[in-house]
Amino acid sequence: MRAEFEARLSCCRDLPSPPGIAMQILAMAQDPDVVMSTAADTIGLDVALTARMLRIANSPLYASRRRVDNLSQALTLLGLNATLTLALGFSLTSGLRPSGHGEAPCEEKVWRRSVISALASRLLGQRLGLHKLEELMLAGLLQDIGALVLLQLEPDAYRRILDDAPGAEELLMRERDSFGCDHAEIGQWMARNWNLPVLLQNAIGASESPVSETPFDACVAVSGYIAELWFNEDTGTVRDLAMAQAHTRLGVDRESFDGVIEQMTMVLPDIAAMFDIRISQPERISAMLEQARELLVLRNLREIQDASRARKDADESASRVRQLAEEVRRDPLTGVYNRAQLEQVLKKEFEAATRHGWPLSIAFIDLDDFKQINDRWGHQVGDQVLRKFAQTLQQRLRGSDIVARYGGEEFLAVLPGTGERAALAVIQRILSEVSAIAMVQLEDVALHITFSAGLATQGSVERFASAEQLLKAADEALYGAKREGRNRVAAGNIRS
Incomplete structure (x- = not known):
């Protein structure tokens, strides 16, 4: 200057x-x-x-x-x-x-x-x-x-x-x-x-x-x-x-x-x-994006066509469709169900439990002080923690149970056929085991976490009119667990 x-x-x-x-x-x-x-x-x-x-x-x-x-x-x-x-x-x-x-x-x-x-x-x-x-x-x-x-x-x-x-x-x-x-x-x-x-x-x-x-x-x-x-x-x-x-x-x-x-x-x-x-x-930006999507689709089709012909091509196309359908259902970071898929599954399980008189428990789970992990160690470490926790939670539940990432550091576990006290015992056991496992090993530092959880059950003490009300009850129980100091599970009037 x-x-x-x-x-x-x-x-x-x-x-x-x-x-x-x-x-x-x-x-x-x-x-x-x-x-x-x-x-x-x-x-x-x-x-x-x-x-x-x-x-x-x-x-x-x-x-x-x-x-x-x-x-x-x-x-x-x-x-x-x-x-x-x-x-x-x-x-x-x-x-x-x-x-x-x-x-x-x-x-x-x-x-x-x-x-x-x-x-x-x-x-x-x-x-x-x-x-x-x-x-x-x-x-x-x-x-x-x-x-x-x-x-x-x-x-x-x-x-x-x-x-x-x-x-x-x-x-x-x-x-x-x-x-x-x-x-x-x-x-x-x-x-x-x-x-x-x-x-x-x-x-x-x-x-x-x-x-x-x-x-x-x-x-x-x-x-x-x-x-x-x-x-x-x-x-x-x-x-x-x-x-x-x-x-x-x-x-x-x-x-x-x-x-x-x-x-x-x-x-x-x-x-x-x-x-x-x-x-x-500007309309030209919308047109540009549409053209980019079309080119991406054409490129994917060309890759499929180049991979094989005739029946093999048809088989691979079907496989790709199934894979895309599964990806739509899964959270890309953790691999568990995403929120949209959770809402569908929870609605079906709630209707089945209500129709047959079976108990249905859900646990709203929130990782404690997760923001501190991102602030101190960075978002990449935070992502590793989320992936490890999702895997750990999934491994400790039955094959018939459902795990989904609700958003951020929040997860939901759906436990069909499980009453309130049984569900409370399951989530308490998982909390104890999770807190003892290092989610990430950083040089000489083993990173451990805890979580807070709120339980709600259809078919025990309360009868809910919809899956949304059941979810809201679990959310309120989660807030109760957090108010009482985190690292605990709350289920209705039961506190761990």
Whole structure:
């Protein structure tokens, strides 16, 4: 950056600046001793920010089977680090975004691109198994802040550059010719001036670089290429360029790339609404995804045809259909039944038990303090724990019993023909055995877990009108077990 231009930035009083609450949140984020209650008190003073935190806690990004109704629940679900990072992003955008909606089309386009990039950064990081997903979202959101600065300093000249530049490389070249620097350099200067974390400063500065030093920076850089799909009519060319960048920098293949785009189309309306901005879904993106699905189907058919002919081909096709049907029923991580299949099985078992007068017990199981495992050891270790626990639970039940992953770290065991006391004894025995087994061996550390469980039985003391009511009773019993200190089983009025 030219010295005279940097001096101009330093002396300019009209540059975007973070609102007061953003500075408070930033100070808390840099304080190692800050506690959740302090964050809640600060965020709670801003009604609009509180509403946004509730919306994102209930969004598809943090899908929970229970609705979050207040700020305390939202902060508990998100965790302290995610809360502060997301709150900083919301407060920055509310203070920096131009207030005249529709009166500043260039500024609005920059913000729309920023919101799309924020979501793309997060989903790419999630696909790679990165941990700093909220920081990725914030870096993606702020990577074009330098463009807003140029629109403030040189509104007429920079609008002409934005309108005339045919692509990203041409835009950067014209910025450097006119100002001696590009918007990424200016954005990094602004981030440093605001005292944002170095991780964000570096990602913003490298967002237009042809190479990336870290996967974090690469996710932010690639997100900009993905965002262009929403603005450039030449979808094929833009998609090929974005996919090439994703593959080269992140190792993302074609199918995974299309998966990220499809996730974005589903989540983007909710995310855009949180930032009070409207982002329409171009028909060309839907057409692109449909074409990708068709190509995938054709490729699968070609593989089947190449594998064999005539009867062998028919046999292999049938086998593939059965395999796909089974995969639809199974949770891809743990291999046990998924929630959709569970609902079907539970309904059938409930109807059979009610019709014949047989007992039917279900156990709602929740791994204790599982979030601490993810926070301390990482999500890959957390996934190993979930897989091992599911296997252990399945091995300790009868072949006629059913195990399903309900969601996250929650599982359900369905025990046909088993009364309440027998079911209680079974789950207590499994709890004792599970706690003695190392779920994961990490160097010299054996990772053990416990769980809390709630039991409900149809046909003993209570008669339920539906499988849903039986499930609700087990859920309430689970909460009773957790309230009493976890690492225990609760069944109606019986407590272990």
